[in-house]
Amino acid sequence: MDDPVITEIHTCKIIFISCRVVFNFNHKMEQKKNQSRRSFLRNSLGTVAAFTIVPRHVLGRGYLAPSDQLTKGVIGTGGMGKVHFGYGGTRVVAICDVDKLHLQEAKQLLGEGVKTFDDYRELIQLPEVDIVHIATPPHWHGTIAIEAAxxxxxxxxxxxxTRTIGEGKRVMEAVQQFGRMFRLNTWFRFTDDFYGMNTPVKPIKKLVNARLLGWPLTVTLSRHTGFDWKQHWIGKTDLPVTPVPPELNYDRWLGPAPFKPYHPHRVHQTFRGYWDYDGGGLGDMGQHYLDPVQYILGKDDTSPISVQVEAPQQHPDAVGTWSRIIYTYKDGCRIILDGEGRDEKAAFIEGPAGKLYPGFRSDIPDLEKKLAAYPDLPPQLTDFITSVRERRKFALNEENGHRSCTLVNMGKIALQMGRSLEFDPEKQLFLHDEGANSLIDPPARACWS
Amino acid sequence: MNMMKKLLSIILFLVCINVNAQQVQHPYAAGINRILRQLPAGNQQQLDSCMMQINALGTAGLTEMALMLYAPGKGDNTRLQFALSGYAAYVSAAAREDARKTAMQAWTKALKLTTQPENKIFLIDQLQLFGDKSVVPVLKQYLLQPLFCDPAVRVLKHIGGSEALIAMEAALEKAQGPCEISLIKTLGDLKYLAAEGAIIKRAQSEDPVLRRTVLFALANIRGGDTGPILEAAAEKVGYGYDVTGATAAYLLYVANLGHQWPTTPAMTAATNLLRRCKGDSLEHVRIAALKIVADVLDDDATNTLMIASDSKDREYSAAALALAVRIMNAANAESWIQKAERVDGSKKAAIITMLADSKQRAAISLFTKVLKDNDSLVRMAAINAAGQLQSIEMLSPLLVAMKTADTTTAKAIGDALLTIRSSEVPGHIAVSMQHAPPYVQVILLQLLAQKQAVGQERFIRLLLNNPDPIVAQAAKSTLAAIGL
Incomplete structure (x- = not known):
């Protein structure tokens, strides 16, 4: 297994064999599907009455029993997946992981009743799964989301x-094509204190909407305004080829990412340090921090027109650190990501008429009293269970989620190219830069695309 | 002595030859090492400086640099990787055509000379940033080699153009396994019609990965012979999900058909799908087919979507309304308003929500009217719609409705009142609360506190002596909250 040539050939064989298994599984599933859920319901009413909890799939999509819980299949049962097993209104019925140890640990937590898989395509075919929860490393998000839709x-x-702008567009299209509900799992635009701001986003958004700070605005995300860019998520270079541990199906772990010989630093917690799978601290925290800012600035349906970077040169494989990334929108609004904590006096938001600091402090006198006179924000749908049941778009969905992820991916590309870039928010392409555009939607490994 | 002289001469001669040979093999070594010592560059200025130094090495120097890459485990390639990938990114910027040509010549030579698979893959990968048709001849030799075909095909996809397409089509004749899959996928992605025949030959493959790749490639190419093949594949899996993606590929094909004139074949195919895909398990496929119909009809899709919104299938009905939002305009809005007048209950509520989502202010009169609807679902939808539109027009009707509302509805109205964009809101609330039921008075007082309605002090004080102690206490709290 040490020889990467042999590994590559082996892995492609594994793909073919595993797909045959799934193929056969699928035929069996199809036979089951032919049995209409509603006809099943009609024939089973007596049986239904005998149980307190009735699985939703048995009753049909349109029917919701009072005791009904939505069912979830979780793909990726490492640290992130396990955290999300327990969510009100849902019940985990199936899990999938390419690491046998993760799968075993997860099964111990959930009990024997849960179905286990090492191929996500088997899980997403289960008729009893309502929601597919994707908790894999980011390079898998796009592929699995599209297939789930x-x-x-x-x-x-x-x-x-998603790891790339192109994948984000395709996820958006697939979700809308098949009429699915999509929730991106970051939540600061509608709940919890927004990191070091020590206040939820709602009053900040209300303040911005009221134009009390003036326009255009500059938002600074630095450690002085309460944001830690986790610059420790960097990759290593000159990694020696290492045998793949027996519990890990490394080819499936790589999936759509280009083949690179195994090294433990590439996988599990430390994968964020490699461009093929994520984008360091920017990939890890970027959407947590940037999504609420896009919302605050009212930019949910657009993207910046430029991204400037100040950073050391980046290795083609291993993610490095960066000093500053600046996004500029068409109307002059800017978002500054300060990776070094340079400006201790930076305001979180600065406009021509005032500044806002963590803790809702401001240089505008009696800000909160002034703000009270302005209208509150329109309501958002912030419960995904309601979204699924009532078929209404969740507050952070495939559209605004793609737009806020685009900021992360624009920043990553500018870092990789080592230069500042201009962007067309409509076409979602960089201007006059073929190299940068080649990273908008780089081809995946054909076997997994 | 003579012997010694001869021996020394020979040694001197051999040393000279060796030095000369070294100079021939590595004439740029010193310059390259000087550059490598400066890498990784600490900032943009240093990066530009290093890249200009690499540029000055020319094709030969750059080739030599690429050939310095060590085999795995034989040395640290990190600085060389910084240099080569940095230069690949550098030449891919606009107005660096000369440097780009230099890079391509060097890469071509280096790829021919390097024997290490890992280094070859690294060099091929960098071509994704800057390669053009001049590197097609060197890349096409890798298209049948399992180790290199996937990275080589990725570069050819980036390059596109007839040279790349012809090279891939030619390779497909003999390709097998992973190479075959990479080639078919890319020829499909690039919509290369000339490859349709070669790809169709593989459509009946028993290998699900190959079959999946073929089906999607054909859907993208959209050739004349493709439709029946894709339709049969989807039918074979009962229009459900399977690992070959047969249904998704057919839907892609039909959607692509809808983008070309005439659109009748797309409409026929989508309508057939709507008819054939029965049952809950295929509801999402029916939605996808409906979207194709709506996309083809565009502004004229309203009637179709109205009929679809009447469906008893909850997801299908909701999807029809979501599609309606995308083509909403004043004329369509009027039709939907009329439809909302004709239906009841959850259907009416869903249309109201859809009109609010699409910011149709023309529907405000409808929202106002249904505040008195018998169905609580409808009333709540109208209240939420008022909040979505931040509608000043609904201020008075909401306050009137609040007086006869239950607690839950009254609270929802209170939330909606807070969203209304008008300085008149506190005044209206203050007057209205005087004659409201006690539980509504409490809610309205809380709203005045949130609004810091200092100007309404007189009206708040009127409730301080209210016979209901809860209301009186709420009035007291409100005055305190606004600092009075």
Missing amino acids: RAGKDIWCEKPM
């Missing part, structure tokens, strides 16, 4: 939404 599942996806 094609299988008619609603989707709960961890951040960052």
Whole structure:
């Protein structure tokens, strides 16, 4: 297994064999599907009455029993997946992981009743799964989300939404094509204190909407305004080829990412340090921090027109650190990501008429009293269970999620190219830069695309 | 002595030859090492400086640099990787055509000379940033080699153009396994019609990965012979999900058909799908087919979507309304308003929500009217719609409705009142609360506190002596909250 040539050939064989297994499984599933859920219901009313909890799939999509819980299949049962097993209104019925140890640990937590898989395509075919929860590393998010939509599942996806801008567009299209509900799992635009701001986003958004700070605005995300860019998520170079541990199906772990010989630093917690799978601290925290800012600035349906970077040169494989990334919108609004904590006096938001600091401090006198006179924000749908049941778009969905993830991916590309870039928010392409555009939607490994 | 002289001469001669040979093999070594010592560059200025130094090495120097890459485990390639990938990114910027040509010549030579698979893959990968048709001849030799075909095909996809397409089509004749899949996928992505025949030959493959790749490639190419093949594949899996993606590929094909004139074949195919895909398990496929119909009809899709919104299938009905939002305009809005007048209950509520989502202010009169609807679902939808539109027009009707509302509805109205964009809101609330039921008075007082309605002090004080102690206490709290 040490020889990468042999590994590559082996892995492609594994793909073919595993797909045959799934193929056969699928035929069996199809036979089951032929039995209409509603006809099943009609024939089983007596049986239904005898049980307190009735699985939703048995009753049909349109029917919701009072005791009904939505069912979830979780793909990726490492640290992130396990955290999300327990969510009110849902019950985990199936899990999938390419690491046998993760799968075993997860099964111990959930009990014997849960179905286990090492191929996500088997899980998403289960008729009893309502929601597919994607908790894999980011390089898998796009592929799995698209396939889940094609299988008619609603989707709960961890951040960052996708590793590339192209994948984000395709996820958006697939979700809308098949009429699915999509939740991106970052939540600061509607609940909890927004990191070091020590206040929820709602009053900040209300303040910005009221134009009390003037326009255009500059938002600074630095450690002085309460944001830690986790610059420790960097990759290593000159990694020696290492045998793949027996519990890990490394080819499936790589999936759509280009083949690179195994090294433990590439996988599990430290994968964020490699461009093929994520984008360091920017990939890890970027959408948590940037999504609320896009919302605050009212930019949910657009993207910046430029991204400037100040950073050391980046290695083609291993993610490095950066000093500053600046996004500028068409109307002059800017977002500054300060990776070094340079400006201790930076305000979180600065406009021509005032500044806002963490803790809702401001240089505008009696700000809160002034703000009270302004209208509150329109309501958002912030419960995904309601979204799924009532078929209404979740507050952070495939559209605005893609847009906020685009900021993360624009920043990553500018870092990789080592230069500042201009962007067309409509076409979602960089201007006059073929190299940068080649990273908008780099081809995946054909076997997994 | 003579012997010694001869021996020394020979040694001197051999040393000279060796030095000369070294100079021939590595004439740029010193310059390259000088550059490598400066990498990784600490900032943009240093990066530009290093890249200009690499540029000055020319094709030969750059080739030599690429050939310095060590085999795995034989040395640290990190600085060389910084240099080569940095230069690949550098030449891919606009107005660096000369440097780009230099890079391509060097890469071509280096790819021919390097024997290490890992280094070859690294060099091929960098071509994704800057390669053009001049590197097609060197890349096409890798298209049948399992180790290199996937990275080589990725570069050819980036390059596109007839040279790349012809090279891939030619390779497909003999390709097998992973190479075959990479080639078919890319020829499909690039919509290369000339490859349709070669790809169709593989459509009946028993290998699900190959079959999946073929089906999607054909859907993208959209050739004349493709439709029946894709339709049969989807039918074979009962229009459900399977690992070959047969249904998704057919839907892609039909959607692509809808983008070309005439659109009748797309409409026929989508309508057939709507008819054939029965049952809950295929509801998402029916939705996808409906979207194709709506996309083709565009502004004229309203009637179709109205009929679809009447469906008893909850997801299908909701999807029809979501599609309606995308083509909403004043004329369509009027039709939907009329439809909302004709239906009841959850259907009416869903249309109201859809009109609010699409910011149709023309529907405000409808929202106002249904505040008195018998169905609580409808009333709540109208209240939420008022909040969505931040509608000043609904201020008075909301306050009137609040007086006869239950607690839950009254609270929802209170939330909606807070969203209304008008400085008149506190005044209206203050007057209205005087004659409201006690539980509504409490809610309205809380709203005045949130609004810091200092100007309404007189009206708040009127409730301080209210016979209901809860209301009186709420009035007291409100005055305190606004600092009076």
